[in-house]
Amino acid sequence: MRSKEKKRLKKNITMKDLAAYLEIDRTTVSKALTGAPGVSPKTIEKVREAAERLGYKKDSFASSLQTGKNSVLGLLLADFRRGIYAPLIEAFQHTAMKHQYSTILYYVNRGQDDWISAIEMLKQQRISGATFISAAATAGLNDYLDDFLKNGITVNTLERNYADRQIDLVALNHRQAGYDLTNHLIALGHRSIVFMTFADIKGTPEGRLQGYDEAMRSAGLQPMVIAEDKPVSHASGDEMLLAYERLKLAWDRLDKPTAFIGVNDNFALGMMHALKEKHISVPGEVSVAGFDDLNAALAIPQLTTMRSPMRQSGAMLAELLIRRIQQSNLPASTHMMDYDIVARSSTGPAPID
Amino acid sequence: MRSKEKKRLKKNITMKDLAAYLEIDRTTVSKALTGAPGVSPKTIEKVREAAERLGYKKDSFASSLQTGKNSVLGLLLADFRRGIYAPLIEAFQHTAMKHQYSTILYYVNRGQDDWISAIEMLKQQRISGATFISAAATAGLNDYLDDFLKNGITVNTLERNYADRQIDLVALNHRQAGYDLTNHLIALGHRSIVFMTFADIKGTPEGRLQGYDEAMRSAGLQPMVIAEDKPVSHASGDEMLLAYERLKLAWDRLDKPTAFIGVNDNFALGMMHALKEKHISVPGEVSVAGFDDLNAALAIPQLTTMRSPMRQSGAMLAELLIRRIQQSNLPASTHMMDYDIVARSSTGPAPID
DNA sequence: CTGTTAGCGCCTTCAC
DNA sequence: GTGAAGGCGCTAACAG
Numbered sequence: 001m002r003s004k005e006k007k008r009l010k011k012n013i014t015m016k017d018l019a020a021y022l023e024i025d026r027t028t029v030s031k032a033l034t035g036a037p038g039v040s041p042k043t044i045e046k047v048r049e050a051a052e053r054l055g056y057k058k059d060s061f062a063s064s065l066q067t068g069k070n071s072v073l074g075l076l077l078a079d080f081r082r083g084i085y086a087p088l089i090e091a092f093q094h095t096a097m098k099h100q101y102s103t104i105l106y107y108v109n110r111g112q113d114d115w116i117s118a119i120e121m122l123k124q125q126r127i128s129g130a131t132f133i134s135a136a137a138t139a140g141l142n143d144y145l146d147d148f149l150k151n152g153i154t155v156n157t158l159e160r161n162y163a164d165r166q167i168d169l170v171a172l173n174h175r176q177a178g179y180d181l182t183n184h185l186i187a188l189g190h191r192s193i194v195f196m197t198f199a200d201i202k203g204t205p206e207g208r209l210q211g212y213d214e215a216m217r218s219a220g221l222q223p224m225v226i227a228e229d230k231p232v233s234h235a236s237g238d239e240m241l242l243a244y245e246r247l248k249l250a251w252d253r254l255d256k257p258t259a260f261i262g263v264n265d266n267f268a269l270g271m272m273h274a275l276k277e278k279h280i281s282v283p284g285e286v287s288v289a290g291f292d293d294l295n296a297a298l299a300i301p302q303l304t305t306m307r308s309p310m311r312q313s314g315a316m317l318a319e320l321l322i323r324r325i326q327q328s329n330l331p332a333s334t335h336m337m338d339y340d341i342v343a344r345s346s347t348g349p350a351p352i353d
Numbered sequence: 354m355r356s357k358e359k360k361r362l363k364k365n366i367t368m369k370d371l372a373a374y375l376e377i378d379r380t381t382v383s384k385a386l387t388g389a390p391g392v393s394p395k396t397i398e399k400v401r402e403a404a405e406r407l408g409y410k411k412d413s414f415a416s417s418l419q420t421g422k423n424s425v426l427g428l429l430l431a432d433f434r435r436g437i438y439a440p441l442i443e444a445f446q447h448t449a450m451k452h453q454y455s456t457i458l459y460y461v462n463r464g465q466d467d468w469i470s471a472i473e474m475l476k477q478q479r480i481s482g483a484t485f486i487s488a489a490a491t492a493g494l495n496d497y498l499d500d501f502l503k504n505g506i507t508v509n510t511l512e513r514n515y516a517d518r519q520i521d522l523v524a525l526n527h528r529q530a531g532y533d534l535t536n537h538l539i540a541l542g543h544r545s546i547v548f549m550t551f552a553d554i555k556g557t558p559e560g561r562l563q564g565y566d567e568a569m570r571s572a573g574l575q576p577m578v579i580a581e582d583k584p585v586s587h588a589s590g591d592e593m594l595l596a597y598e599r600l601k602l603a604w605d606r607l608d609k610p611t612a613f614i615g616v617n618d619n620f621a622l623g624m625m626h627a628l629k630e631k632h633i634s635v636p637g638e639v640s641v642a643g644f645d646d647l648n649a650a651l652a653i654p655q656l657t658t659m660r661s662p663m664r665q666s667g668a669m670l671a672e673l674l675i676r677r678i679q680q681s682n683l684p685a686s687t688h689m690m691d692y693d694i695v696a697r698s699s700t701g702p703a704p705i706d
Numbered sequence: 707c708t709g710t711t712a713g714c715g716c717c718t719t720c721a722c
Numbered sequence: 723g724t725g726a727a728g729g730c731g732c733t734a735a736c737a738g
């Protein structure tokens with residue numbers, strides 16, 4: 001009874017079926033199909049044709065048991081920010097699929113245990129490679145990377161330096177983004193440009209600020225930074241509110257700036273709100289810009305912003321992983337991904353005094 | 354040479370090792386460990402202990418080859434909206450992990466071919482179950498569902514009716530959300546409440562509108578709907594702009610409403626912008642509210658909204674899937690997930706004339 | 707109750 | 723060149 005049912009489901013034909021059909025050995029079929037040496041071209045052709053006709057498809061799962069490597073990639077996300085990685089995930093998955101790889105996704109925001117079991121399960125699945133996304137510093141991360149490498153699993157990271165010759169790195173060029181955006185404003189005639197960010201600077205905000213700083217100094221201008229020192233939740237709404245209040249407080253002390261840059265779109269949105277309250281026209285009197293292009297289109301006027309290259313990064317990470325899986329002795333490489341400027345209507349020429 | 358290397362990596366001990374250690378047969382070990390009938394308690398205990406001591410862990414991958422079912426769930430996302438499903442995905446994955454299941458994610462926005470290869474690859478991976486998320490009507494979706502069912506793969510959907518006794522359904526209670534939000538405003542004394550939505554109404558917007566309609570009529574109030582008929586891109590910024598412009602145009606024709614509901618947060622944001630431009634105070638003169646809680650916190654004042662139960666839905670879908678995998682003869686169930694009201698400062702008592 | 711035999715579908719020696 | 727074994731690690735049928 002049961003075996004009948006099984007047969008009804010499993011109509012997939014196997015190498016064995018091909019072999020029976022052609023009246024040759026199954027191992028010969030295997031060799032012919034995988035391109036192993038020592039099979040006559042004639043046989044290869046025969047096997048190929050029969051496979052085609054009978055609609056044979058290799059069972060990658062079964063072959064994984066033998067080879068130890070499944071056509072699956074892991075994507076480990078350990079960052080507090082939601083949403084921002086959605087395009088990265090999608091591009092990663094899509095690129096993997098193009099190469100016949102599936103993607104197993106793990107969110108590991110919740111402390112040590114999550115990491116351990118996620119890694120255990122990925123090893124169980126015999127994944128061929130994994131990408132680690134973790135802007136936040138995570139204790140023990142390097143150990144986890146080593147664990148994978150030791151098990152013959154190729155590894156990759158976003159924004160995470162790691163001293164090993166077998167690991168490729170994809171990083172976002174935050175500095176260049178800050179530099180370009182600032183120069184965009186300078187080119188529009190702005191000379192007094194304020195940059196608002198967190199006080200506890202590291203990673204992404206740090207790079208953006210540095211770029212701003214460089215651009216200002218190169219142009220002989222004085223950088224003006226407002227750094228928020230309150231602990232912040234990183235929820236979009238909270239960041240927005242923070243910037244809103246901070247600008248209102250700081251306004252009177254400022255020396256009539258004509259442009260404001262927020263360290264991300266939420267900051268820029270908050271500043272927009274403060275400026276509207278003060279009846280200052282954007283971009284007539286003041287220009288405003290942000291980073292990410294996550295929420296930049298929600299203001300009126302819509303915000304000029306530097307779009308994070310999440311899509312490109314996701315595709316690149318998957319591509320690098322697969323390349324290294326297929327050829328493990330490649331030298332490690334670092335890839336700086338550039339932001340795109342999205343010029344909308346919140347920036348314009350500096351007002352003439 | 355190679356086999357040495359392999360051995361260095363694979364220190365995992367197998368059932369065979371256990372059997373050799375205990376000097377019994379490997380199949381007995383298997384039975385003892387899986388709880389199959391016909392093994393003496395004494396042997397079971399012995400095997401358990403030895404497994405514990407030697408640190409044996411079952412290779413679920415190998416067992417999947419035999420049983421045909423891997424401890425992996427598929428999550429198929431076929432919707433145009435980005436970001437909104439992030440909490441659902443995370444909750445789904447997290448719930449799956451709690452039950453020792455991994456999650457393979459597929460985005461299938463890009464036409465037919467994507468569907469076919471995604472499904473092919475999931476079958477290859479011998480997934481035990483899959484959840485389909487697709488608010489958009491997708492041609493052939495039912496065929497894909499059937500395909501899975503025929504292959505013994507458990508299936509689930511979000512917001513997708515499907516006439517089969519083997520499929521559970523999780524749906525969001527859009528109607529209730531519209532009803533509750535409207536009543537929230539009515540309770541605050543509002544009698545003239547406008548609802549702005551798309552003209553091409555179906556699915557989510559339809560339910561929200563119906564709830565609004567019911568609440569208004571129950572209270573003896575006249576529903577007032579502004580329906581946008583321009584084709585719309587569903588990008589957040591575009592929706593916001595649309596609502597902004599639509600309200601500015603319609604304003605003079607409106608009979609002094611004291612409250613506005615947007616069919617989602619983006620619509621509400623756009624209306625907020627229009628109201629600010631007209632120097633109408635929120636919530637002093639007019640209250641504003643939306644749905645989703647995706648971008649609601651980005652306005653000033655922050656928006657009252659009905660939060661979509663994405664997190665709960667994700668957890669529920671995974672839970673239902675796993676339950677049905679373990680016991681396939683359960684009756685099909687439907688689960689209505691309720692929105693949560695998030696009362697912020699964009700709504701307040703109706704002004705007294 | 708335990709052990710035997712036979713797979714799941716593929717790949718990798720090794721003889722012929 | 724081809725075929726004959728054996729194995730990846732676990733399960734499922736049957737026999738003892």
